[in-house]
Amino acid sequence: MxxxxxxxxxxxxxxxxxxxxxxxxxxxxxxxxxxxxxxxxxxxxxxxxxxxxxxxxxxxxxxxxxxxxxxxxxxxxxxxxxxxxxxxxxxxxxxxxxxxxxxxxxxFKDLGSSSVENRWVAFQANTGDLHVTDGSTTWNPHQGMAAGTSPSITTLGSGYRVAFQANTGELHLSTDGATTNTRQGMKPGSRL
The missing domain is CATH 3.90.1720.10 (endopeptidase domain like (from Nostoc punctiforme))
Incomplete structure (x- = not known):
């Protein structure tokens, strides 16, 4: 989908x-x-x-x-x-x-509590870039995402780790704002 x-x-x-x-x-x-x-x-x-x-x-x-x-x-x-x-x-x-x-x-299926520690959201902005926010601060690494993909986000204490398909087709990992290119190609349309 x-x-x-x-x-x-x-x-x-x-x-x-x-x-x-x-x-x-x-x-x-x-x-x-x-x-x-x-x-x-x-x-x-x-x-x-x-x-x-x-x-x-x-x-x-x-x-x-x-x-x-x-x-x-x-x-x-x-x-x-x-x-x-x-x-x-x-x-x-x-x-x-x-x-x-x-x-x-x-x-349809509630997901439990929503504490301050786990409220990070990752999304593709209308510019095509990955954005991560906690609602008060939005981080934009100026990294383009592949069209039609969605990032995966994991909470790490008060921080986060995001995995996403960059517009280069490669898997990128971002932890608390530091992005690493894994140099691993991803099949177009694959989900994390």
Whole structure:
């Protein structure tokens, strides 16, 4: 599955990356809440954010488009929800929203607690570069990523390690900002 440039594809990609079985076609983002409940597979829809859940807005709700919107919940800290998302106008991005700004949350497979120590997020910015953020600081090594790939991130105490396919096709490893080129070629489209 590609992490492509629309919100539903990106959200489905993130769910699949977490081992969520394919729930079938949930339609436009604005119908995900109703369609997830209609699938009868025990999905919960409520106003409580959790890491691994999907933030969902119906059409025109809280300023979204006629198709609605979905985003992936990476972390929750108090009333702040860390969302990664994509839309028709570009690649994935990260933003922080108050939970009151979200229509509702769909719980396909929550991932447990979200402590300050494990809130690093790695993503491909709209420039094509790898970015890593903890929400207050964003690190950009000015290293291009291969199109259509997603980085893998592991928390190391208060730091992180990221593995990603550079735009050269080689595997790169980055630990707390120091990037190493492994000089190992990667097959196009492979996942970490």
């Amino acid at each position: 590609n992490n492509g440039s629309n919100c539903t594809n990106y959200a489905a990609y993130r769910l699949a990356s977490n081992g969520v079985p394919n729930p079938g076609n949930l339609g436009n983002a604005g119908g995900w809440d109703t369609n997830a409940l209609a699938k009868g597979k025990g999905f919960t829809v409520d106003s409580t954010p959790a890491p691994g859940a999907i933030a969902q807005w119906n059409q025109y709700e809280k300023g979204v488009s006629s198709a609605g919107h979905v985003a992936y919940v990476d972390y929750v800290e108090g009333d702040q929800v860390w969302l990664s998302e994509s839309n028709w106008s570009g690649p994935s991005k990260l933003r922080v929203a108050n939970k009151s700004e979200v229509g509702r949350f769909i719980h």
